[in-house]
Amino acid sequence: MSNNIKQYLSITVILFIIIIDILSKNWIIRNIELYDTKQIFSILNFFHIHNYGAIFSLFSNEKGWQRWFLSIISLLIILIIVRTMKKLKTQEINQILAYSLMIGGAIGNLIDRIFYGFVIDFIDFHINNWHFAIFNIADCSIFLGIVIFLKINYKT
Template sequence: MNARLASWLALSALVVVVDQATKWLVLQTLADRAPIQVTDFFRLVLVYNPGAAFSFLADQPGWQRWFFVGLAVVICGWLLALLYQHRDETALPLAFSLIIGGAIGNVIDRIAYGAVVDFLYFHVGQYGWPAFNAADSAITVGVVLMLWTQFRPQRRPSKESPQ
């Protein structure tokens, strides 16, 4: 296996480990406890989200669990192929690795708990952002980086040839 590819896969594994470790800590700490107010705008909560981002399809009777597991597996397979193709670059493999690690972290939750464990809750007064977790953060950073890489102006080789 190419050393660069191995390092990108190691990053994905690190994302999974960090995600699962933080969720384990939250499950141990908040299982029988009220949310912990950290600042005026941030608290640690324990929320099980059976849906996707922003609780999309969370109100469905349960079929979405396996739908999202299957979707994540397909997307991870596609991203692994792209990761292999771009393994010697920097920005795109970083993006793919973050997304893969985050997706696997959330798949583990869906299989183990039937829903994704979310615990980071930012708010202003009564208005708040939906709770999320480390995997969601990695996915978001990865998608933003991937989009930035695709839409940034590409450097073109100089028309003048060296003499």
């Protein structure tokens, strides 16, 4: 696969994730009030919340410093992944996909953190009264990228 095709694939995936993430979060902001729920399926709600912290609301109760700290950490991670992608010359399409999904998701959440000071989360999977952590499209993209990365690099 040529470098041009690799770059095109990477940029396409990253932009797709960012656009879908931004559009979904804007829809949530316009259609669901903060802390309100809209049932989609019996196991899926849209529940509009603002996460001032990181994964599973880590640092969310701090006094504001976490906004810039987490933004800097996100930016550093994005730069490390981009640098890693550039170094790999004969990379497989799955590796590019994994890294691109992670970058797209990280940028999606970074945009929220910079512009709002928090990340907009809204996807609420649940079984009866047990609810998983609330997340968004960017989080899904990061998770999927990590799963693909682990599958490629840690075959059993």
